[in-house]
Amino acid sequence: MHDEQVLAYLDEHPEFLQQLAQRYGLQASPQNGERVVVSFVERQLLELKDKNRQLEAQLQLLVERGQSNDRILGRLHKLTLALLSKRDAGQRIAALRERMRQDFQLDRVAIKLWHPAAENDGEHYNAQNEVQSLARNLLTPSCGPYANDEVLSWFPALPVLQSFAQVALRGADGQAFGVLVLASDDPQRFTYDMHTQYLAQIGELASAALLSALEAA
Template identity: 30%
Template sequence: MTTPFTNPITEDDIANYLANTPDFFERHAELLAAVQLTSPHSNRAVSLQERQAGMLREKIKVLEHRIMDMIRNGNENVLLSDKLLRWARSLFLVADPLDLPGQIAGEIAEQFLVPQVGIKVWGVAPQFAHADFAHGASDDAKLFASSLMEPFCGVNTGFEAVSWLPDPQAATSLAILPLRTGPAGSTTPAFGLLVLASPDAQRFNSAMGTDFLERIAELASAALSRLR
């Protein structure tokens, strides 16, 4: 009398057997030609070879899209680097330190197409204390600037720095850059704030990277050291 199987063979058992017996299809090559699969693009049956060719084509398409994305990102990075260099060059050419804050803001607006840019600097040398950029920042704003270890990007929730802009009502998203001596992430107290604003809510969003903004803050801080 036969005994019924208590542990029937499963699909996993078959898959494991085939994976661990690579010469199976060498001994039974006729099975490969007989295998029929359903095409993912229609209801018709296709051979295993045709299905594999289709899968390879899909993988190639995915790789092509990734390569195009890499090329596009690379081109965008080159353009940004060129703009950053032109902006930095303009700062080197400023003869009068009093013109630096305006030059920084104006060139950022022009080179990077930022609709509104504001800047305040404090702790300046006595000969620069009368300038507009040296006035208007409260103690709370100065503490806020020093608390930023990296640029803030996000929606406008009523920051004081927004009032430094030409049209505060049009500022929907912001990038707020602390200005301080030392590299990005330094704990040195800030001596200024640079504010970039856009009416586009997604222009400066909380998920965006801040590496490029950090480079702008470092260069602006270095240029503004002439005021201190």
């Protein structure tokens, strides 16, 4: 059978392709009240358009993440400047609290130190073995809904706190001299599966600022 004969047959029997559309990768679609068959090429174009939309959504997500990262970096920069503008450990702790409150919307911040130079700081000095053991075990920031009773005692009873980020404060030798705890009544603020890169940087920044002030005291 020649090509012209095939085409003539299809012209005379349009229902043939409709009946076998699925078998040959064709798709029927309504047009002007009649059922027509979408060619394989047209179907590919539709699939490409769909993939295009998916890629656009992914690109938008990447842009939004980049903008979010830029905002966090800006806040870290402001925190750095605030810490550098103060001289003693108490002032630097106060500056850290203020930046956490203003820039990160966190007003539940606890810092405990057992450096010898902090012994006279009744609010922040805590040399209990339990606290030092907690910090030693925090090789990376720990996030989640649980904190031990000692940590919970550092915060007011209300609002009920439901998520915590616990970060060890360490010197250049890797030895812990304190611990930083951020808390929230939002259970999704600090979760097990969240990335802790920026929390680690906050811990390193706070460690360097506080240790230099303590050693200069």
